[in-house]
Amino acid sequence: MAQLSDRVQTFTDSVIRRMTRISNQYGAINLSQGFPDFDPPRELTDALARAAHDGPHQYSITFGAKNFRDALAAKAEKSMGRAIDPETEIVVTCGSTEAMMCAMMTICNPGDRVLVFSPFYENYGADAILSGADPVYIPLVPPDYHFDPELLEAGFREGAKALILCNPSNPCGKVFTREELTLIGELARKYDAFVVTDEVYEHIVFDPYEHICMASLPGMFERTITCNSLSKTYSVTGWRLGYMIGPADVIEAARKVHDFLTVGAAAPLQEAAAVGLAFPDSYYEGLKQLYTEKRGRFLAGLDRVGLKHNVPQGSYFVMVDIQEFLDLPAFSGMSDLEFCEWMIREIGVAAVPGSSFFREPVNNLIRFHFARGAETLDEAVRRLEKLKSYT
Numbered sequence: 263m264a265q266l267s268d269r270v271q272t273f274t275d276s277v278i279r280r281m282t283r284i285s286n287q288y289g290a291i292n293l294s295q296g297f298p299d300f301d302p303p304r305e306l307t308d309a310l311a312r313a314a315h316d317g318p319h320q321y322s323i324t325f326g327a328k329n330f331r332d333a334l335a336a337k338a339e340k341s342m343g344r345a346i347d348p349e350t351e352i353v354v355t356c357g358s359t360e361a362m363m364c365a366m367m368t369i370c371n372p373g374d375r376v377l378v379f380s381p382f383y384e385n386y387g388a389d390a391i392l393s394g395a396d397p398v399y400i401p402l403v404p405p406d407y408h409f410d411p412e413l414l415e416a417g418f419r420e421g422a423k424a425l426i427l428c429n430p431s432n433p434c435g436k437v438f439t440r441e442e443l444t445l446i447g448e449l450a451r452k453y454d455a456f457v458v459t460d461e462v463y464e465h466i467v468f469d470p471y472e473h474i475c476m477a478s479l480p481g482m483f484e485r486t487i488t489c490n491s492l493s494k495t496y497s498v499t500g501w502r503l504g505y506m507i508g509p510a511d512v513i514e515a516a517r518k519v520h521d522f523l524t525v526g527a528a529a530p531l532q533e534a535a536a537v538g539l540a541f542p543d544s545y546y547e548g549l550k551q552l553y554t555e556k557r558g559r560f561l562a563g564l565d566r567v568g569l570k571h572n573v574p575q576g577s578y579f580v581m582v583d584i585q586e587f588l589d590l591p592a593f594s595g596m597s598d599l600e601f602c603e604w605m606i607r608e609i610g611v612a613a614v615p616g617s618s619f620f621r622e623p624v625n626n627l628i629r630f631h632f633a634r635g636a637e638t639l640d641e642a643v644r645r646l647e648k649l650k651s652y653t
């Protein structure tokens with residue numbers, strides 16, 4: 263029998279998306295895979311209806327439709343503090359998922375070391391394996407998810423092609439400070455490495471924290487590949503629209519990788535989504551308010567139930583500590599994955615086991631997201647109250 267490649271033996275399917283499937287099977291409230299259960303802005307769906315009738319319906323330019331890239335450049339220059347050339351510095355991709363993979367395939371040779379903060383969004387492990395890179399993990403230490411600058415410098419010193427930075431971070435909700443970003447940038451310059459950033463939660467940041475684009479720091483545009491997406495900002499995770507922004511020589515190479523991977527993102531969706539990119543600042547302020555309310559509501563619910571959790575600075579995820587349950591005889595020896603499966607069946611709420619994000623042997627954290635309507639969040643909390651009866 264012909265054999266499959268070695269590379270597919272080295273990673274599993276996504277635990278996050280597996281939890282969604284199990285959640286659906288048991289009809290649980292799915293707070294595992296992070297996506298909103300509410301509609302995108304009406305302007306986008308109206309524009310999509312127009313595109314359905316008027317087109318375009320054929321391939322767009324492989325690296326992105328011109329009007330979409332123009333709109334992206336105009337939006338991105340605000341956060342990047344410089345003009346972005348839509349002709350040479352942008353590739354439109356199928357979500358940030360493709361952007362990250364494309365970035366890794368563009369810069370990594372087999373065996374190149376890539377620094378990854380742990381906990382990390384699980385795609386980065388597979389991105390590294392598929393691009394042949396060797397991930398080197400730098401711990402972000404709970405509960406405040408700080409990193410040790412000396413460990414980070416040691417990672418760069420031992421030879422790193424790039425560092426992957428998820429800011430704001432999924433799963434831990436960390437928003438990197440200007441000081442932290444400056445330090446990372448200095449090390450990247452000192453040791454001549456790229457920084458690949460995943461900034462899909464750039465607009466979901468809670469006061470007083472502020473998202474700072476790595477590429478906006480002095481001397482960093484030249485070595486930063488910014489990956490981003492419309493998925494979270496406009497509540498269109500199914501539209502699969504993302505992009506990379508970076509220096510022209512990197513983007514020229516990335517466009518080749520992207521072209522042969524996917525040819526391009528869906529043309530009618532680019533047409534429709536361009537409307538959102540032109541929204542005024544008030545839209546992003548509204549989005550922040552919306553998620554600030556959701557965070558407040560869900561975290562207050564967790565407090566009522568008596569579950570220990572961190573307070574995310576950004577993104578729509580919260581990590582909950584389940585150690586007190588694992589210490590009980592009824593749960594003795596359970597892994598966090600088994601606890602999450604049990605919780606889906608018995609409590610009716612789905613979360614993601616923290617071990618799928620940590621390189622370190624962490625078994626006591628699970629991740630919930632709160633991108634759900636108020637009633638759903640309230641019902642999830644009501645169900646979680648049942649946990650009390652086990653303590």
Ligand SMILES: Cc1ncc(COP(=O)(O)O)c(C=O)c1O
Nearest residue numbers: 357358359383432462491493504
């Ligand atoms: C950090 C992070 N990056 C990327 C993605 C996927 O983004 P996209 O839908 O643009 O592929 C997600 C989705 O949950 C995410 O949390």
